[in-house]
Amino acid sequence: MYVKILGAAAGGGFPQWNCACDNCARFRAGNFRGKARTQSQVAVSSDGRLWFLLNASPDLRVQIEATPELHPRRGLRDTPIAGVILTSAEVDHVAGLLHLREFQPFRIYATPSVREILTRDNSLFKMLERNTPQAVWTDIQPGCCFAPASAEGKVQELRCEPIRVAGDFPHYVSPERRAALPDDAAVLGLAINNTQGACMIYMPGMPQVKEFLPRFHDCDLLLADGTFWTDDELQRVGASSKTAREIGHLPISGKDGSLSQLAEVRRPRKMFVHINNTNPILDEGSEAHAAVRNAGWELAEDGWECRL
């Protein structure tokens, strides 16, 4: 199984367009030790030829161009991207579907609620319905495994299990609309296995970890929510009145943070993804960065890849 990280930042990316927090300001001034990151995007493949995107980042166009494996190979219009697996309807997970207009067939896996939010409440996505086939939507459910397939039905030798994660539908979904949605699976994690038994887990939103520990202990690669360092991180920069936990992200630090709670998870390669621009771990000279690295964690970077 091939895994590529095309974007390692949370919503807004790093730096973020309207942010002058310590990280963003120093990055733009050229005195920051650390890398820019585009918004969260992962791609997986069993054979290195047909690829599935995990979510669709608002930065997807530049991410595809930066990734030769995802370039067209033959004919006038072509793509190795067979489909997209959505873990939520958050803007930073779905806006990139609009980059994939242009009459190209591909499959989209989503829960019925996420599909309805996009296709019924947002006419823009009709741009994915101009060809037959173009976007082929396939419903998924927490706990129900599937083998990702292209729009034409070409099946990958992968087994994908959507994992229910506590969390709400995005802010843009009204209370009335929420009440009418067909299911309450607003946020998913994904466990992806290949036929040789290698397993990766992708969990860009992770409000707690306890129930997932047995899975984490058994996997080979854990791409875990690294959005915030502290629970009050957005409050400190004046960007929100909400805590990290309140918006579905367990902070990394603190006695009940992810670093502490996952200290005993030793088998997998552990990597933080979906890192917010305000997170001090982005600064490679920071104590936070050193703490994460010393605890055996890696920080996802755009362009990172591995083979399981």
Place this chain on the structure above:
Amino acid sequence: MYVKILGAAAGGGFPQWNCACDNCARFRAGNFRGKARTQSQVAVSSDGRLWFLLNASPDLRVQIEATPELHPRRGLRDTPIAGVILTSAEVDHVAGLLHLREFQPFRIYATPSVREILTRDNSLFKMLERNTPQAVWTDIQPGCCFAPASAEGKVQELRCEPIRVAGDFPHYVSPERRAALPDDAAVLGLAINNTQGACMIYMPGMPQVKEFLPRFHDCDLLLADGTFWTDDELQRVGASSKTAREIGHLPISGKDGSLSQLAEVRRPRKMFVHINNTNPILDEGSEAHAAVRNAGWELAEDGWECRL
């Protein structure tokens, strides 16, 4: 008046994610004489401090990061971007509004129909309504001039006139929805003057030119539709069954193309914008490129700027 071109390509950009036309294939192979271009985006300012975006490109996040004038200047959250002026509801003109989420106040100028398409038919844009003020929508009409102002009412010393251009609403707007829209101004051009009388015209979609000739003769900078070289360009690459004219773009070449029809327009600096990835003028070694340059036209490039 300051004018910056942040993106010079049509929808899809150059190269385009799923395109292996002669231009895109050679560009990726490294044997193309010509530059990559992101999707169409222009920014204007009367003072170089407060900026208005003309449309909101799907590539807006990377375009802002590539443009120091548009970076935050003070405080934790800040932007010199005061607003966005929309010329249509096409995806490549509006998707970038989603990059501008993050609780930031700014003004959006649009016709009532374009505003309704975005705010009533696409719940995603509720992400721009989380603060008060955040997105402040202001209706515009063809022929009715306005002075662009920030969300807080700080007025720029510019005068902007929306120009009615023939054209349809985007494909994603259903026939029933079209029938119920408050106006039929689907496509606009913009004429922008400063107090010293300098004038630029921005017309990324231009199905014909005759009625605009008097304006073109009088302006100082003409940013004109350079989408296609020939009328059958999309048909030739198998990307569409429609001609350039049928989708609102007068081709450049031919006896009634824009090059010929605008040959006598001598006063303004003339520049083609919104250039499609299939257009041979992108190839600086091509006859098409030479023809355009010899006729006194420039090709817009990402990062180009001028002062009028």
